[in-house]
Amino acid sequence: MKSNVKLIAVASGIIVVMLVAIIVIIVMGNKANRISEKALETGSEKLQTAEQVSVKDSEESIDALLEKEKKEAEEKAASSQKEQEQEKPVKKEKLSNKEIKTIFKDSVFVGDSLTEGIEVYQFLSKSNVVYHRGMSVPQMGDLSDTIVGLNPKQVFLWFGMNDLIYFSGDADKFAEAYAEQIKALQKKLPDATIYVNSILPIRENAIKKKSVFKYYEDYNGALEDMCQEMGITFIDATALAEAHSDQFEPDGIHISSTFYPYWFKNVAEKAGLL
Structure with missing residues (x-):
């Protein structure tokens, strides 16, 4: 148990x-x-x-x-x-003195006191400039023998300032007289290329003194039409001059020496020399 x-x-x-x-x-x-x-x-x-x-x-x-x-x-x-x-x-805006002399060595500029400035400021020599201060287009024939004697390849005409007074603002008569002078020059220099420069804008102070100056735009328009009809290059410098309006002389007509290099650049480009 x-x-x-x-x-x-x-x-x-x-x-x-x-x-x-x-x-x-x-x-x-x-x-x-x-x-x-x-x-x-x-x-x-x-x-x-x-x-x-x-x-x-x-x-x-x-x-x-x-x-x-x-x-x-x-x-x-x-x-x-x-x-x-x-x-x-x-891209340069203007030409140097050396460039001006090189590019235009075979050219002749013909005109009034504005053209005179080309020689006075020594941009070109007497062999490249033919002018007469105060000259109008109808008197251009008086310079033809000198122009022909220089035997240029290019002829740049620069008239119109005095013609505003001479033709009393009549743009059509101005263009007709210009065309006649060009035709006469072409006969004497058949191998030369002729160019026509525009009238530079005239400042307001000059227009106030002589109201006929206000027709410069009409003159330029007539020149452009004339050149187109004749197959001639019209070189317009209006915009260029307006862009450098500070380089006009106090008389509102002529330009200072500093403007010419810009003007020459415009001329060379429009003429196809650059």
């Missing part, structure tokens, strides 16, 4: 131990699962954070690369433009 009781007590103890062990194993397993789940959750969060950081870093890197490429492209374009500007020849 005692033996059976002892046996039962041992079996009960073993069962209790086994139950305790099972409980411990279950508790430990649940704890491990919780730890694993927590670790997994933490790892996932870290991974997401890492991915976010990685994407952000990538985006920033791409933006920085694009900005760098844009900057390099802009610098390259600016450098290229600068090189082109340096290589592009600067």
Whole structure:
């Protein structure tokens, strides 16, 4: 009997131990699962954070690369433009005295006091300038022998200022007289090319003193029409003179020496000598 009781007590103890062990194993397993789940959750969060950081870093890197490429492209374009500007020849607004003498060495300028200034200011020599102060177109024939004797390749006529008074503002009569003189000169110099220069704008102070000067635009219009009919180049310097209106003499008619280089540049371009 005692033996059976002892046996039962041992079996009960073993069962209790086994139950305790099972409980411990279950508790430990649940704890491990919780730890694993927590670790997994933490790892996932870290991974997401890492991915976010990685994407952000990538985006920033791409933006920085694009900005760098844009900057390099802009610098390259600016450098290229600068090189082109340096290589592009600067267009001069006027001719030097040496250029004037070289370009017009075979030319003769014919006219009144404005033409006289070409020699007075030593832009060209007497062999390139024929003038008479106060001369009008009808008297141009008086200079024809001198002009022919110089045997020029180009003849630049520059009349009109005095003709405003001579023809009392009648542009048509002025153009008719001019055409007659040109035809006569062409017969004597058949191989020379003749050009006609426009009358320079007359300042308001001069027009107030002599109202007939206000017709200079009509005269220029008649000259342009005449040249077109005759197949002659008309060299208009109106815009040029207006752009340099500060270089007129106080009388509002004549020009200072500093304007001539600009005028010569315009003449050379229109005549195709540049």
